[in-house]
């Protein structure tokens with residue numbers, strides 16, 4: 261095989277891989293991608309919250325440093341822009357998002373702000389490492405998830 265032929269074959273292969281990657285992405289609509297994004301964020305919230313929840317409920321031992329890291333990660337995750345994962349009318353049959361989100365956008369955004377505020381407080385208290393002080397703030401934080409789900413999740 262000549263060098264030139266090899267170069268052409270390599271380029272052809274690269275183009276095909278590129279086209280396949282674009283097709284894989286293009287196969288998903290912007291709505292599907294937004295739903296995946298926001299659900300991915302929810303999973304990050306959920307894992308950190310439920311791991312701390314086990315400790316608060318006494319079902320797992322209290323490890324100060326590990327708990328503080330979960331609280332910090334939750335607070336950091338809420339710094340990401342969840343709202344951009346909810347472009348106007350981004351619902352499909354699979355999504356559990358209610359239409360009210362876009363009809364009451366300000367209220368919806370306020371529920372997210374509340375989560376940001378409470379999880380920042382939780383991170384701060386958790387860093388101090390007193391479980392009895394952490395417990396009420398953990399509850400406040402978990403309530404902000406429920407409050408939004410009650411109104412805006414099916």
Ligand code: HEC
Pocket residue numbers: 295298299300302303305306307309354355356357358368369371372375401402404405406408409412413
């Ligand atoms: C501002 C509103 C809001 C807040 C705050 C919120 N969520 Fe959600 N959550 C939603 C909506 C809306 C959905 C449905 C998304 C969809 O299916 O399109 C959802 C879905 C979920 C899901 C299901 C994800 C999936 O893969 O289907 C989990 C788990 C979840 N939330 C956990 C949490 C936890 C834990 C918190 C708090 C730390 C939280 N959420 C805070 C609005 C919120």
